[in-house]
Amino acid sequence: MTETHRVKADPASALSVPGSALSKTHSGPGAMEFSTVSSYKDAINRWNGKPYYSLDCYLKDVFHEKIYKLAIDGGFTCPNRDGTLGTRGCIFCSEGGSGDFAARRGQSFDDQIREGKKLLKGKNTGNRYIAYFQAYTNTYAPLPRLRQVYFPAARHPEVAAISIGTRPDCISPEIGDFLQELSYIKPVWIELGLQTIHEDTARRIRRGYPLSVFEEALGILSERNIPVIVHTILGLPGESPEDMESTARYLASQPIQGIKPQLLHVLQNTDLAELYEKQPFHILTLEEYTDLLIRCIEVLPPNIVIHRITGDGPKSLLIAPTWSGHKKYVMNYIHKTFKDRQTWQGRRFPQ
Numbered sequence: 001m002t003e004t005h006r007v008k009a010d011p012a013s014a015l016s017v018p019g020s021a022l023s024k025t026h027s028g029p030g031a032m033e034f035s036t037v038s039s040y041k042d043a044i045n046r047w048n049g050k051p052y053y054s055l056d057c058y059l060k061d062v063f064h065e066k067i068y069k070l071a072i073d074g075g076f077t078c079p080n081r082d083g084t085l086g087t088r089g090c091i092f093c094s095e096g097g098s099g100d101f102a103a104r105r106g107q108s109f110d111d112q113i114r115e116g117k118k119l120l121k122g123k124n125t126g127n128r129y130i131a132y133f134q135a136y137t138n139t140y141a142p143l144p145r146l147r148q149v150y151f152p153a154a155r156h157p158e159v160a161a162i163s164i165g166t167r168p169d170c171i172s173p174e175i176g177d178f179l180q181e182l183s184y185i186k187p188v189w190i191e192l193g194l195q196t197i198h199e200d201t202a203r204r205i206r207r208g209y210p211l212s213v214f215e216e217a218l219g220i221l222s223e224r225n226i227p228v229i230v231h232t233i234l235g236l237p238g239e240s241p242e243d244m245e246s247t248a249r250y251l252a253s254q255p256i257q258g259i260k261p262q263l264l265h266v267l268q269n270t271d272l273a274e275l276y277e278k279q280p281f282h283i284l285t286l287e288e289y290t291d292l293l294i295r296c297i298e299v300l301p302p303n304i305v306i307h308r309i310t311g312d313g314p315k316s317l318l319i320a321p322t323w324s325g326h327k328k329y330v331m332n333y334i335h336k337t338f339k340d341r342q343t344w345q346g347r348r349f350p351q
């Protein structure tokens, strides 16, 4: 591979982008560099009309066009479901392995890209996509199998970047080396489902690994300059607003490049749904969720990309909260609340 190709495809090629979340200077705690944002108005001007550094804004910074994600099913399973750690998975996880929107299992990568594009019909999508390996644990396989899945994906002409959802206990130094090799072809992001930093909650939701394992995975990935996006859930049973904010504060100090906060959804056919039926627990209202989300975003540094501000679980499976099905209304409400409060990402960072 020529040096020109390598530099072009390396995720760190975004180095020159102001506020880029892929900068090599972000590779370790205390090494982050960014210019501060001083007001709501400043944030809106900086981040294309939003008071936080959204994925949309980031993609335009880096790729200079709007790029959609296509959910790809790589045919993997999960150690928390195949009996290695457990068989019932995390208590909130639906049968689709948190990939209920993914294209059909068993289809070739090319077919899945074609099908995914059809679902975007009518949208102005441009020519390139992010291949998002979403369902289950997408580094949970021997290396030859990972090579078989990811090399063709990285070489696909319409793939701009690859996003891989996985568990921290499925990141080893060898897998880190493989991901680094892959990143010489196309940018590679790793999405880690952390959900919370609190060990008692982690046990309650049956996550299956302690925080120290997350930190080890982060070390492996940051040493290799692989950007990490962390999934968190707001509204887990037993967590106080302070608990949720402390997860965000902790992540603000870690070498991560993106965060995906999500509202807790109770979905059909999950153990969470069973628990909810037997011992109903408090489900966040839209107002409570918005307040918590804003509190969390305020403590994050301005260079961390906010990949979403609310998840939208499949409507056909959604038990609660039903308000979350009205995505447009929810987004408008959250943005209006930011404006009413004149607040923005990083307003309370550093803490």
Ligand code: SF4
Residues within 6 Å of the ligand: 078, 079, 080, 081, 088, 089, 090, 093, 094, 097, 098, 135, 136, 137, 167, 193
């Ligand atoms: S790690 Fe992911 S795929 Fe596995 S059980 Fe938990 S949420 Fe589901």
